[in-house]
Amino acid sequence: MLRYILLILSLITVGSSVRASGPYRAMNAVELNLLDSLTEQYDLSIEDGPKKENARLISSSLAVLLGPFGAHRLYLGTTTKVAIIYGITFGGFGILATIDLFHLLFTKDLDAYRNSDKVFMWVK
Numbered sequence: 001m002l003r004y005i006l007l008i009l010s011l012i013t014v015g016s017s018v019r020a021s022g023p024y025r026a027m028n029a030v031e032l033n034l035l036d037s038l039t040e041q042y043d044l045s046i047e048d049g050p051k052k053e054n055a056r057l058i059s060s061s062l063a064v065l066l067g068p069f070g071a072h073r074l075y076l077g078t079t080t081k082v083a084i085i086y087g088i089t090f091g092g093f094g095i096l097a098t099i100d101l102f103h104l105l106f107t108k109d110l111d112a113y114r115n116s117d118k119v120f121m122w123v124k
Helices: 002-017 029-042 052-069 071-075 080-093 095-106
Strands: none
Touching: 052 071, 052 080, 052 095, 071 080, 071 095, 080 095
């Protein structure tokens, strides 16, 4: 997550001289070199994907902040149907979001909860 924030901030600072002249502007060599050096310095490679520790932290943070709307479930890769059900019922009146939070915090492996299209993610 920190990688993506640093990448966005670097692109904003590099692209601050961009004028509203069109949808595409080629980057010059200085901007490309700066972006390459930031990528190497902070290891901003996108191919890695989120680490398991970061996934636990991010998904549990989303469950605390936006749990009644199913944001943690969307982060873990569920269908939008589940997020709509969470939104309509406000996370099962907060009960489902709280149970999800405890499962996210205390389960050893989060892979069982990834890409689950069940409303009750902990039911097998």
